[in-house]
Amino acid sequence: MQIAKDTVVSLDVRLADAQGVLIQESAESVQYLHGGYDGIFPLVEEALQGREQGAKVEVHLEPEDAFGEYDAELVSLAERAQFPPELEVGMQFEQQGGPDDELLIYTVTDIAGDKVVLDGNHPLAGLALTFDCMVVGVRPASEGEIERGYADDDSAGPLISVLQ
Numbered sequence: 001m002q003i004a005k006d007t008v009v010s011l012d013v014r015l016a017d018a019q020g021v022l023i024q025e026s027a028e029s030v031q032y033l034h035g036g037y038d039g040i041f042p043l044v045e046e047a048l049q050g051r052e053q054g055a056k057v058e059v060h061l062e063p064e065d066a067f068g069e070y071d072a073e074l075v076s077l078a079e080r081a082q083f084p085p086e087l088e089v090g091m092q093f094e095q096q097g098g099p100d101d102e103l104l105i106y107t108v109t110d111i112a113g114d115k116v117v118l119d120g121n122h123p124l125a126g127l128a129l130t131f132d133c134m135v136v137g138v139r140p141a142s143e144g145e146i147e148r149g150y151a152d153d154d155s156a157g158p159l160i161s162v163l164q
Contacts (some may be wrong), residue, residue, distance in 0.1 A: 001138045003033030008151040010137035019126040020059075029136045037149045041066060044131050056134045063126050074104070074105050080114045087111060093118070100106030 003009055010029040016022050032039035034048065047059045061071050080087070091108045095118075110117035145151050 006141045007034045011133040014132040016130045031151045033151045059131045061129045065131050067122040067124040073119035078116045
């Protein structure tokens with residue numbers, strides 16, 4: 001079966017930076033609903049269109065095609081007292097922010113005295129990436145999957161969010 005709109009695609013994925021350094025590799029196949037449901041990067045979806053099981057695809061993504069450019073305005077200082085006592089660098093918190101006042105995930109990048117540095121950028125923002133994948137399965141989507149906009153066996157949500 002060929003990958004087309006309203007098919008569920010299973011992929012083994014390898015994500016590397018522009019120098020080929022491995023960032024993440026899927027331990028298990030990941031699935032997404034093909035056809036403009038925002039479950040995968042648009043350039044990757046375009047490259048997979050019409051492919052079949054066994055196909056290998058490599059797509060080079062510039063930052064604007066992946067997780068966006070790094071935005072220094074998404075970095076802010078907060079008072080240490082606003083956070084739990086067990087606060088550590090690397091912890092994440094949801095908060096409204098950004099130019100559209102959307103819900104963002106902020107990562108604690110530094111703690112200095114009574115100040116905490118929060119970064120609302122995706123950890124891979126600003127990086128050019130190589131998205132390597134092999135198609136391990138293609139099947140027709142169910143009506144329910146199409147209505148919801150994601151695959152039933154996609155327990156982690158959109159593939160893009162899996163790669164965080």
